[in-house]
Amino acid sequence: MKQENNDNGSMVDHLLNLQQSDPNYYTDEIIKGLMLVLILAGTDTTSVTIEWAMSNLLNHPEVLKKAQAEIDTEIGQENLIDEPDVSKLKYLQSIILEAQRLHPALPLLLPYVPSTDCTIGGYDVPGGAIVLVNAWPIHRDPQSWDDPTSFKPERFENDDSQSHKIMPFGLGRRACPGSGLAQRVMGLTLGSLIQCFEWERVDGKEINMTEGMGSTMPKAHPLEALCKARPIVNRAFFSN
Numbered sequence: 001m002k003q004e005n006n007d008n009g010s011m012v013d014h015l016l017n018l019q020q021s022d023p024n025y026y027t028d029e030i031i032k033g034l035m036l037v038l039i040l041a042g043t044d045t046t047s048v049t050i051e052w053a054m055s056n057l058l059n060h061p062e063v064l065k066k067a068q069a070e071i072d073t074e075i076g077q078e079n080l081i082d083e084p085d086v087s088k089l090k091y092l093q094s095i096i097l098e099a100q101r102l103h104p105a106l107p108l109l110l111p112y113v114p115s116t117d118c119t120i121g122g123y124d125v126p127g128g129a130i131v132l133v134n135a136w137p138i139h140r141d142p143q144s145w146d147d148p149t150s151f152k153p154e155r156f157e158n159d160d161s162q163s164h165k166i167m168p169f170g171l172g173r174r175a176c177p178g179s180g181l182a183q184r185v186m187g188l189t190l191g192s193l194i195q196c197f198e199w200e201r202v203d204g205k206e207i208n209m210t211e212g213m214g215s216t217m218p219k220a221h222p223l224e225a226l227c228k229a230r231p232i233v234n235r236a237f238f239s240n
C-alpha cells in the first residue's frame, strides 16, 4: 500500500498512517480485513432497513405526509437536508425506529458463546454453547407493545424510553459498533428521499411486506415504487 503520509481524514488514511508508526500490527492484511468487515457488516444491514422503512411509508401515506411536513418545516425546499439536520427530525427518527422494530435487519443478532456455565432467564446454559437472541418476537411482544404488528412511528414520538425496548443493534459490549454511523446514514438517506421526491405505489397496490430468507432479513419482493422530483431537485442540481 501507499507509504507516504496520508491525511485526508478518511478511515483508510488513519489506518495507513498507523501502519507507518506500527507496521507489525497494522499490516496490509489487517487493514484490508477491517475495511472488508465494515463493508460487509454495514452495507446490506443499512440498505435493507431503508427499504423496509420506505415500504412501510408507501403503505402508510399519512405517515409519509407527516414526515414530509416535518422536513419542509425544519429544513424547507431551499436547502438539501444535511447530516446535522437529522437530529432535528424527531418524526423521521421515529419512523426508522419503528421500521427497525418490525423488521430488524439481523433478527437473530450474532451468535453468542458464553465462556463459562451460566444462567440466562432461569435456563442453565453450559459454557461453549451457542446462544441466539431472537429480537424479532421481542420487538412484537404484545406485553410490551400496543397493537404490536402495526406500523405506528408515533409510539416513539415524545417518549425516549420506548427506543430502549428494541435491540436492532444488539446490546452490551458486543453490540453493533456501527450503530451511530448507521443511524446517521439511514436518517440522511431516508430524509433525502422524502425531501426530494413525491412517492407513490405502482398501480396503487399495497406493498407486499412478506419477509424473505437471508442473513440480513430481506423483503421477499423487492420494493418497486413511483417517484416524481420535487422542486428542490431542480433548484439543487440543475439551476446555476
Ligand code: HEM
Binding pocket: 037, 038, 039, 041, 042, 043, 045, 046, 049, 104, 105, 106, 109, 110, 111, 167, 168, 169, 170, 171, 172, 173, 174, 175, 176, 177, 178, 179, 181, 182
Ligand atoms: C441498520 C444498520 C445496522 C444494523 C441493523 C446492525 C446490526 C448489528 C447487530 C445486531 C450486530 C450484533 C450485535 C450483537 O450480537 O449484540 C452487529 C454487529 C456488528 N456490526 Fe452492525 N449493524 C448495522 C450497521 C453497521 C455498520 C454501518 C457497521 C460498520 C461500518 C457495522 C459493523 C458491525 C460490526 C463490526 C459488528 C460486530 C461487532 C462485534 O462482534 O463486536 N454495523 N450489527
